[in-house]
Amino acid sequence: MIQYTDKIREIAGRLLKDGTVEVFIGYRKGTVPMMNEPVLIRDPDQVDTLHWDVNCGLNLCNYLTRRTEKIGILATGCNSRNIVTHIIENQIKREQLYIVGIPCTGMVDHRAVKRAVGGKEILSAEQQGEKLIVKGADFEKTFEIKEILQSNCAVCRHRNPVEVDEMVADPVPEQEGVEPYKDVESVEGMEPRKKWEFFTRLISRCLRCYACRNACPLCYCPTCFVDESRPQWVGKSNDPTDTMTFHFLRAYHCAGRCTDCGACERVCPVGISMRQFTKKLNKDAEELFSWEAGLTLEQRPPLDVYRPDDYNDFIK
Amino acid sequence: MTGGASLENPYLPYPVRIDDIVVETEDKNLKTFKFVFLNPEDEEKFAYTPGQFAELSVPGKGEIPIGIASSPTEKGHVTFTVNKVGLVTTHLHNMKEGDVMGIRGPLGNWYPWEEMEGKNIVIVGGGFAFTTLRSSIVYALHPDNRPKFKDIIVVYGARSPGMLLYKDELAEWEKRDDIHMHITVDATDDPDWKYNTGFVPAVTEQKVTSSENAIAIVCGPPVMIRFTQPVLEKLGFPPERIILSLENRMKCGIGMCGRCNLGDQYVCKDGPVFSLAKLKNLPPEY
């Protein structure tokens, strides 16, 4: 995928020069290994800043909200689905966007790599084709990228963008036979008490820094319920009840809207797997409504429509 | 209870009892609370100067920073006029005489009283921000203090006659000849209204004729401050002699919690009173 960089620069340069877009949102190479920084380019002469590799795991859709310019944006499968969701939810207009599609084979889980080198400091991590060469002061290790993918990427079923104006390359084959909800099923199988213990342990380290919420493109509310003060729904201390309330309510707000892009987990400074919450709701949306978020501009998510002829009785 | 704890712990409020509540304005959103210290010795510790504020502490709801409306020359109580805007103030408005709560302070700096000695004082106030100006007027008019100052000129405006604070006192001050009152309202259809009509900046321009040997203290909503500032500058007030009082969101009141800064200055500790000259060299984050 690293070869996309040149193509991205070329496309962005062209779009900015010919006035198709006023700004272009992509990534630049980070200052530390396995971290890239989202960047906004206005000047066609600056496009060489743009960079692409397996460390572009944030969700750029997050940067669209409340912008007024004509925007060029990179979009992988999941990012494009969030753009679709943004359009459906009136956060941005389709006409305002020029979507540059990226066929994606997954992003590297920086924590898994660090774990695999025994927690030692990583001084560089360079992608070479399907491999990642990781170097530290006294070691060098080569990983097959497909072995160290983010866990959401490992079970991704929509690697190609769904809504694009232009692709940087031909689509990649979708993964066959993935079992996206295996971990959810194991939680579903737990006794209620065990389940509660599992969730309690899961969030016990939470700092309430809200990186997960702020990295999530779905969380665009001008004032989040945890920040409301009249009335104040949630306490501000690190009391587990309040922390749990935050995570549960946020997950419910994402029901039927989440694309499992993994940004929430990627950004968590203490490594919480909060996808355990959102994935259960994705599973429910799929089982109850045959719904996966962001695949089409033609249909609204199941939880934000009401129809008098709804076949479910409970809602009438 | 020993009051000494508060010297040790700047977060610990003095316990007070609500002695009296006066509804000030016709919309009933402004009430003046008169507090009496439960421990009489706390009153001495709460020695303040006009311009300072305190945190009113409503246990279970929180604290709010409010300018002190009484003058240190008024003994036996302290008063605060509170606008009902948020959680704490709404709760406070529902409290009754006899209820117990807390006051933490006095906090912040004060109007430059020493510098004002021997000078004319121009007081410009608008809306419910008149509270620390009321404190200042009562203080300056006190027989011990009045000789220290030359002319005292007050421009005070509210939206309508019913929205003026401290109406009885305003009427009294109007009668005196050692203070020049210019009360104004934005508009009124009251045929008996005998004072000015018009916005504070315009009335200031009309009534304040000279900046000579004068200091202006200005307290009001941001829009009033914004339009009064050029009027004062036109009258010849240098920025060093235009004194403003700011309101930022605050919590600790002692310069520790970090939220009310303008550059390296904290509104709660280094302010709330700043000269315009000082503000011009600080990030305008107020």
Add this chain to the structure above:
Amino acid sequence: MANKVFSKDAWLEALGGLKEHYRVFLPLKDGDFFTYKPIEEAKKIHFDYDNTRLSPKGLIFPQSERMFEFSLDTQDPEANILKEAPKDDSPRAIVGVRPCDAHAVGLVRRNFDNPEYRDPWWVKHVEAATYVGLGCNAPCATCFCKSVGGGPFNEEGLDAMMVDLGDRFLVRALTEKGEEFLSRVQGGEAADEEVLKEARELAQKVTDEMPDTVPTGRLKDLPVMALFEAPFWEEVAFACLNCGTCTYLCPTCWCFDIQDEVYKTEGIRLRNWDSCMFPLFTLHGSGHNPRDQKFQRVRQRFMHKLKYYVDKYGDGVQCSGCGRCVQFCPVNIDIRRVCGLMDAYEPGA
């Protein structure tokens, strides 16, 4: 001051024996990273971490701390009167502190312990603490303590310092508190000149080899308003998520919020870490917010650390160079780069 040398096993055993004198906290492995915990929770003690994910500031300035307690029961004659919440300020030893995190305590002290006000809890918690440092034999690539007035073996803020000499630890007392700590540690032998020399040479070598990467020299002379109005803030802030990671992980960020919580008729007033990244931090009751936009909040964080603090105290930046925000900012906003932009800024150029 006393110096003792311990074999690594003897040192670990000695730490276990300190319980009757101190509550001992030290970095313990917690999943993928290290975090300060009481020694009682230790399954295994390793002193081989780069640093802990969260700084030790939480031991002195907990994320949530009870300030006061009160009753709202109308039958209670003391209802609505705040009482200080009880605290455990028995002696505590914080062992294995990296020099940057100890240096940070001194930077934060200016906020909590100044001639006008003393924060009673912060002051008492620090007084109760003995900081036992661990010199950095291998500073990380993201570390820049040397650029901000510290160093990998900087002793400022520490009561004692451990030096890892391979199979042994040299532990040197640096203050009276450290002396007392060392006197309570069982075992070990007095260090001879050869060991001391070895440790000195190690410290010198590591310090000399560490690059000085972040320029700060011009910050104090640049006009505050020029930096405030500099053109780069929108660009610096673009990627920022306005999460609290940088502020919560930072050993020198001290901002907090005060909240009341009530259960039935029992109430508490507590303080919680807060963050200048959050819009609510400065939202005034009137609805006005002086730092309404993301770039204003990002600017505040960097200006506070690298300019306002510099101007206020005249003794360097409010950053100890630990590099946590560099490593863990989820969008890679790098304070080293921002400091470089600020320091190199030419107003009007």
